Amino acid sequence: MGPRGWGPSGGFSVRGFPELVIFDLDGTLVDTRAWWLPVAEEGLRRFSERTGRKVPFPGGEKAWSLVGLPDDEVFRGLLPPERQGEWEVLRDILVPIEGEVLRSQRDFLFPGTRELLGELKAAGVKLGVASNCGPDYLEAVLEGQGIAPWVDASFCRGRPEGMGEKAQMLREAMRVLGAQEAVLVGDRDSDARAAQDAGIPFVLREGSGPEVFAAAYACCAASNQEGVRDCLARGCFQGG
Structure with missing residues (x-):
């Protein structure tokens, strides 16, 4: 497989951003350390x-x-x-x-998360969520933290029925949303391996620890949401 990605020299993009961005939850959008x-x-x-x-x-x-x-x-x-x-x-x-x-009305999203999702959505980017959590936790985050309106499709273990590994979620997100190219933003080695298995680029949201494989596989890394936005706008290519 050749290089996969988006940017000025190829791939699919929406106003400079990738066609579909799929986010992990904990450690990526949600500051799980806070609670x-x-x-x-x-x-x-x-x-x-x-x-x-x-x-x-x-x-x-x-x-x-x-x-x-x-x-x-x-x-x-x-x-x-x-x-x-x-x-x-x-x-x-x-x-x-x-x-x-x-659902306690306390804000547990990383600073800049709503702005990031809003900018991507306004640019016409399709947004997905893929998490290893269960359905109850997924709903608690989407509804309790108020990000459901920005998310076009969300996946977790057992949702939809039979959903398993995260790589399967990534492929299903692309199928459901009709995307030819996508990128995963995550914080763990397991996220990077899922992106690799699905054949899509990976952006590392730093901060969860020394994720060695994720750091090596990522085409871009950022320590905050503004940096994630810059990674997504810059373009990113990886060999498959």
């Missing part, structure tokens, strides 16, 4: 109460490393090995807490 750790700790406290056996909080570094993984990996990862078979119990406790926080 995740106390929510995870509270979820484990309630889990301990419900099950009658105390589970210690695994620590901030461990809890943060789980953000962006599929639900089963997140909730198993918060539990000690001997309790990981109970991950669905923890999920059923923790997901509603997440929803309450995200």
Whole structure:
């Protein structure tokens, strides 16, 4: 496969931007560090109460490393090995807490997120969301943080039914929105690998940690939303 991308020398673009931009959520649009750790700790406290056996909080570094993984990996990862078979119990406790926080009218989007989405939308760019989360969390972010009006299509594990790996979400977003070219903006190695598997360029939203593969694969990297906008406007090509 030859170079994939957009820009003045080829590819598909809308007023200088890519035809379709697909965003990850946590660490990309949502400043998950601002709320995740106390929510995870509270979820484990309630889990301990419900099950009658105390589970210690695994620590901030461990809890943060789980953000962006599929639900089963997140909730198993918060539990000690001997309790990981109970991950669905923890999920059923923790997901509603997440929803309450995200719908609490507190702003957990990174500064400049609404401006970025608004500018892209005004330019005629198609916008998608692809996340490893479950449907309840996806809805809590889209509705609770007020970004649903900008998003043309959103995908997560199990939405639509049967949806699995993020690369599948990216291909489905292109199909549903009729896009010939797209770019993924994400913050994790897993995002970059999904973009690679789907054969599309990747822009790294820095800040989640030392994501070695993502940094190597990304055609552009930015530490804030203004920088992401500049990456998208600059043009980006990657070999496939």
